[in-house]
Amino acid sequence: MRTKTKLSAIQAHISRAVVPHRQLNRAKLEETVAGYAFVLPSLLGLTIFLVLPILAALVLVFLRYDLLTPARWVGLANIQALFTDQRMITCYWNTLRFTLGATFLNNLLGLLLAMGVNRSMPGVLKYLLRTAFFFPVLCTTASLAVVWRFILTQDRGILNYYLQQLGMQPVAWIASARWALTSTILYDVWKAFGYLMVIYLAGLQSIPVGLYEAAEIDGASRWQLTRHITLPLITPTAFFCIVISLIGASQVFDNVYVLTAGGPGNASRLIALYIYEVGFKRFDMGYAAAVSLTLLLVLLILTTVQFWGARKWVHYE
Amino acid sequence: MGALRISRKRRSFWSYLSEGGVWVFLITIAIIQFAPISWIFATSLRNPARSMDLPPSFLPTAFEWRNYLAVINSEQIDFLLFFSNSLKIAILVTVAQLLTCSLAAFAFGRLRFRGRETIFFLYLATMMVPGTVVMIPTFILIRTLGLLDSHWALILPGVTSAFGVFLLRQQFKTLPEELIEAARMDGASFFRIYVQIMLPLVGPGLSALGIFVFLGSWNNFMGPLLYLRSWENYTFPLAIVTLQGYMGMGNRAHVLAAIMISIFPVLIFFLAAQRYVIQGIAVTGLKG
Numbered sequence: 318m319r320t321k322t323k324l325s326a327i328q329a330h331i332s333r334a335v336v337p338h339r340q341l342n343r344a345k346l347e348e349t350v351a352g353y354a355f356v357l358p359s360l361l362g363l364t365i366f367l368v369l370p371i372l373a374a375l376v377l378v379f380l381r382y383d384l385l386t387p388a389r390w391v392g393l394a395n396i397q398a399l400f401t402d403q404r405m406i407t408c409y410w411n412t413l414r415f416t417l418g419a420t421f422l423n424n425l426l427g428l429l430l431a432m433g434v435n436r437s438m439p440g441v442l443k444y445l446l447r448t449a450f451f452f453p454v455l456c457t458t459a460s461l462a463v464v465w466r467f468i469l470t471q472d473r474g475i476l477n478y479y480l481q482q483l484g485m486q487p488v489a490w491i492a493s494a495r496w497a498l499t500s501t502i503l504y505d506v507w508k509a510f511g512y513l514m515v516i517y518l519a520g521l522q523s524i525p526v527g528l529y530e531a532a533e534i535d536g537a538s539r540w541q542l543t544r545h546i547t548l549p550l551i552t553p554t555a556f557f558c559i560v561i562s563l564i565g566a567s568q569v570f571d572n573v574y575v576l577t578a579g580g581p582g583n584a585s586r587l588i589a590l591y592i593y594e595v596g597f598k599r600f601d602m603g604y605a606a607a608v609s610l611t612l613l614l615v616l617l618i619l620t621t622v623q624f625w626g627a628r629k630w631v632h633y634e
Numbered sequence: 635m636g637a638l639r640i641s642r643k644r645r646s647f648w649s650y651l652s653e654g655g656v657w658v659f660l661i662t663i664a665i666i667q668f669a670p671i672s673w674i675f676a677t678s679l680r681n682p683a684r685s686m687d688l689p690p691s692f693l694p695t696a697f698e699w700r701n702y703l704a705v706i707n708s709e710q711i712d713f714l715l716f717f718s719n720s721l722k723i724a725i726l727v728t729v730a731q732l733l734t735c736s737l738a739a740f741a742f743g744r745l746r747f748r749g750r751e752t753i754f755f756l757y758l759a760t761m762m763v764p765g766t767v768v769m770i771p772t773f774i775l776i777r778t779l780g781l782l783d784s785h786w787a788l789i790l791p792g793v794t795s796a797f798g799v800f801l802l803r804q805q806f807k808t809l810p811e812e813l814i815e816a817a818r819m820d821g822a823s824f825f826r827i828y829v830q831i832m833l834p835l836v837g838p839g840l841s842a843l844g845i846f847v848f849l850g851s852w853n854n855f856m857g858p859l860l861y862l863r864s865w866e867n868y869t870f871p872l873a874i875v876t877l878q879g880y881m882g883m884g885n886r887a888h889v890l891a892a893i894m895i896s897i898f899p900v901l902i903f904f905l906a907a908q909r910y911v912i913q914g915i916a917v918t919g920l921k922g
Binding site: 344345347348352353355356358359360362363364365367368369370371372373378379382413426428429430433434436444445447448449450451452455456457458459460461462463464465466467468473475478498507511512513515516518521538539567568570571572575588589592593596597604605606609610612613616617620 | 649652654656660661663665666667668670671672673674686689702707722730733735737738740741742745747748750753756757760761763765766768769770771772773774775777789790791793794795796808818823824825827842849852853855856859860866870872873875878886889890896897899901904905908911912915916
């Protein structure tokens with residue numbers, strides 16, 4: 318009797334100790350299976366349409382392939398060709414000027430207008446201002462570039478009409494080597510700064526109001542508030558905005574494809590357009606892949622430098 | 635969300651002047667931003683023969699709605715077809731991406747399994763690779779799969795995105811763990827937890843991602859340019875850019891009417907859902 322009770326007690330003890338353990342293992346397995354099942358559709362898509370192309374690009378660099386005849390192994394020929402490609406250098410030089418100009422203007426306007434909008438004003442007015450600033454962001458870049466062609470064209474263009482009203486000479490915005498790149502930058506700024514403005518606005522609104530109130534009690538002027546509170550505390554947002562606008566601007570395609578088609582000559586040919594043309598006008602897939610890998614390299618270096626440089630000017634609390 | 639309020643004391647002539655300057659600046663930029671849009675609208679309603687006339691009008695001076703009918707009913711160019719092609723692709727891509735991304739994001743954010751961190755690192759790594767870099771190999775892949783000149787060439791690559799997974803994962807991570815534990819105790823499967831408990835709670839993230847994906851697809855130009863060949867498969871942006879030459883510069887009003895048709899849905903959507911769009915971007919800005 319006594320031993321029996323003891324035995325059942327032991328059994329109960331064992332089952333209590335073992336069963337949860339087994340359940341735990343089962344639960345763990347179940348969670349792992351579920352995890353993989355949930356990730357699978359996305360992982361499959363990502364592998365086929367992103368990882369595979371990235372790996373393919375690394376192989377393509379060594380091939381000569383025009384889509385019609387079978388690919389031929391050419392070793393380092395494509396990479397060697399990069400070093401003597403004068404046209405690519407020109408395109409990178411254009412891309413550099415475009416990227417710096419667009420990034421600077423987009424961030425400047427984005428921040429200034431965010432600071433302008435971030436004040437007490439009637440709700441309707443705020444709504445209208447935000448709509449006006451932001452709406453171009455939502456429009457199709459390619460279609461609106463058609464409209465900008467109408468605005469900027471030399472004869473019967475709208476901008477030139479107003480310039481002439483002001484007594485100035487009409488400018489060949491699109492057709493002259495001097496202004497073509499500037500035109501693409503202007504279009505990009507019109508189109509894109511609203512996006513950054515929204516991010517800057519969110520950054521401004523996350524600065525605690527208490528800081529301003531405390532500084533005001535200490536008699537700080539409006540300029541001092543901006544200089545010593547707003548600007549330092551907006552630097553993390555600014556860093557993010559500058560990184561995304563540099564990466565975005567260095568890949569601009571739709572804008573120049575429609576607005577200037579890279580011309581006149583090479584005056585506004587950006588690197589993305591060049592890659593497209595090497596691939597789909599010259600049908601030199603291997604070399605196009607080689608040029609696009611240089612872009613990857615440039616962007617990696619650029620981003621690394623920025624993260625490294627960020628320590629000097631970005632304030633994290 | 636307190637807008638900055640500066641107390642009214644110590645207001646001098648100069649502070650009024652700078653305040654005025656700020657307003658002049660805001661309103662000038664707002665006018666510059668909106669002028670092209672209102673010019674499109676005003677000119678699309680002009681008589682086609684007079685659409686090149688200067689001075690340009692920024693408010694409608696004529697109301698030739700026939701221009702819109704001419705675009706819609708055009709014999710040679712079926713804009714309604716282009717419109718529905720764009721819409722079909724955008725809707726399919728958005729639905730697919732919300733589904734695959736939220737599933738994966740739930741797993742990365744809330745489930746513990748071996749290899750999770752490694753796979754997620756792969757996602758982050760692919761996010762660093764700019765789209766231009768994979769343009770050429772992706773084209774070759776699409777061609778090899780026999781998808782050229784088919785809408786699948788635009789839909790399949792858009793079925794998922796590392797960005798979407800990353801965005802939604804942040805949202806799933808903010809939800810309390812007790813929700814899952816309690817549901818597990820009650821014997822709910824992970825799939826049920828995902829559908830019935832977690833998904834409703836990440837609504838803001840889903841709508842933000844949905845807006846991005848839809849607009850990205852709707853505005854996509856390079857993809858259709860690379861993959862689509864025959865007229866009947868064209869999307870709206872590709873049709874507009876290709877046809878501006880075809881329709882002739884003389885008929886600016888028709889080109890602008892077509893562009894206005896592509897802007898209308900976006901404008902109406904934005905006026906209705908401005909808050910969500912703006913919040914969505916702000917969320918990615920601060921957390922991304």
